[in-house]
Amino acid sequence: MNTADIVIIGAGISGAVLAERYANNGKRVTILEKRDHIAGNCYDYIDDNGILVSKYGAHLFHTNYEEVWAYVNQFSEWYPWEHKVLAQVEDKLVPIPVNITTVNTLYGTKLETDQDMRDWLDANRQDIPDAKNGRDAVLHKVGDDLYEKMFRHYTKKQWDKYPEELDASVLNRIPVRTNFDDRYFSDKYQALPKGGYTQLFAAILDHPNISVHLGTDYFDVKDELGSYEKLFYTGPIDRFFEFKHSLTEKLEYRSINFVSETVQQEYFQHNSVVNYPGREVDYTRIVEYRHFGNQTGPQVTTIVKEYTTDEGDPYYPVPNARNQAIYERYRAEAEALKDVYFVGRLANYKYFNMDQAFKNALALYDELEQPARPVDAA
Numbered sequence: 001m002n003t004a005d006i007v008i009i010g011a012g013i014s015g016a017v018l019a020e021r022y023a024n025n026g027k028r029v030t031i032l033e034k035r036d037h038i039a040g041n042c043y044d045y046i047d048d049n050g051i052l053v054s055k056y057g058a059h060l061f062h063t064n065y066e067e068v069w070a071y072v073n074q075f076s077e078w079y080p081w082e083h084k085v086l087a088q089v090e091d092k093l094v095p096i097p098v099n100i101t102t103v104n105t106l107y108g109t110k111l112e113t114d115q116d117m118r119d120w121l122d123a124n125r126q127d128i129p130d131a132k133n134g135r136d137a138v139l140h141k142v143g144d145d146l147y148e149k150m151f152r153h154y155t156k157k158q159w160d161k162y163p164e165e166l167d168a169s170v171l172n173r174i175p176v177r178t179n180f181d182d183r184y185f186s187d188k189y190q191a192l193p194k195g196g197y198t199q200l201f202a203a204i205l206d207h208p209n210i211s212v213h214l215g216t217d218y219f220d221v222k223d224e225l226g227s228y229e230k231l232f233y234t235g236p237i238d239r240f241f242e243f244k245h246s247l248t249e250k251l252e253y254r255s256i257n258f259v260s261e262t263v264q265q266e267y268f269q270h271n272s273v274v275n276y277p278g279r280e281v282d283y284t285r286i287v288e289y290r291h292f293g294n295q296t297g298p299q300v301t302t303i304v305k306e307y308t309t310d311e312g313d314p315y316y317p318v319p320n321a322r323n324q325a326i327y328e329r330y331r332a333e334a335e336a337l338k339d340v341y342f343v344g345r346l347a348n349y350k351y352f353n354m355d356q357a358f359k360n361a362l363a364l365y366d367e368l369e370q371p372a373r374p375v376d377a378a
């Protein structure tokens, strides 16, 4: 294996950003990627139906961070895309996040104004300030009927845990709206890369100082790496330490089993993503990729049902107190290592959104290579 100044494990968001930063600073960078493609879980490709699909689930970019937006715009054109999600609740399709339309459709009310919605919520919600878990967070916002209909079973399917077994932060990802806004996110910038995420990553990594080794598991080659200045690890933190704390306490992750189907019609469903928060089906949601970017083509569409599982590639850390305590033991060991840095969703065991992953990688580079100048004396 070639010698390099910087070794990076993983070609997802964190790995690609750090590689680009160091390469542009004159360093020779080697990326080792276990999979046979770049872009991590953002990887997308044109499938047999001619549709741009994401191998590891839909990725919707949204951010309020100006620096992240400016950064990603250097590598791709982006088109505006405001994500919307519908939930199949019994026999009705309703917007999620909960908004005025959700309540009117499910309960036959005729709410019209922000005040109408606030009054409805006040009559239904429970007052649980400082909610400590996901159940209390939802009850506090919308009350127990919507909790039961839209959150309880979806969460059990997604995490194999009920909301009370998860940090409040997991369920607090979803806001409640007192208007008709049916967008999933409210960030200032909401967009998708023209040509897809794989092309975006190819552009980030397109530098003569970067060499990417696909199909290469770091743990198979680590003894052949020779010396380097710094190593950045973006995989699961417990794997780096050979799961040493797992005999008694295993760090949990959730994976997704994606089951793809071809349907011989132009569109299968009304929207790119339809959630199934009930117990009638085992999948959490169906994604129909041709909706993204309004892709046109023959009368055939690809739909993907998502079944969340414990087995398989780890996608989600499971945020609760137990896992945090186990993670802290690994983190203490990680911090004691010299010139080895842990970055990203799996290495930091945090449920980061894409923009947070970009931001953290950029910030880590700045912290290591561009120490803040001392403030001039006044």
Ligand code: UDP
Pocket: 087, 096, 150, 151, 152, 154, 155, 158, 170, 171, 173, 174, 275, 276, 277
């Ligand atoms: N959630 C839910 N019902 C839904 C959508 C989300 O109960 O229809 C809960 C669920 O626990 C989920 C969390 O809210 O894990 C966060 O949802 P988000 O859409 O942010 O999850 P992601 O897109 O990252 O899978």
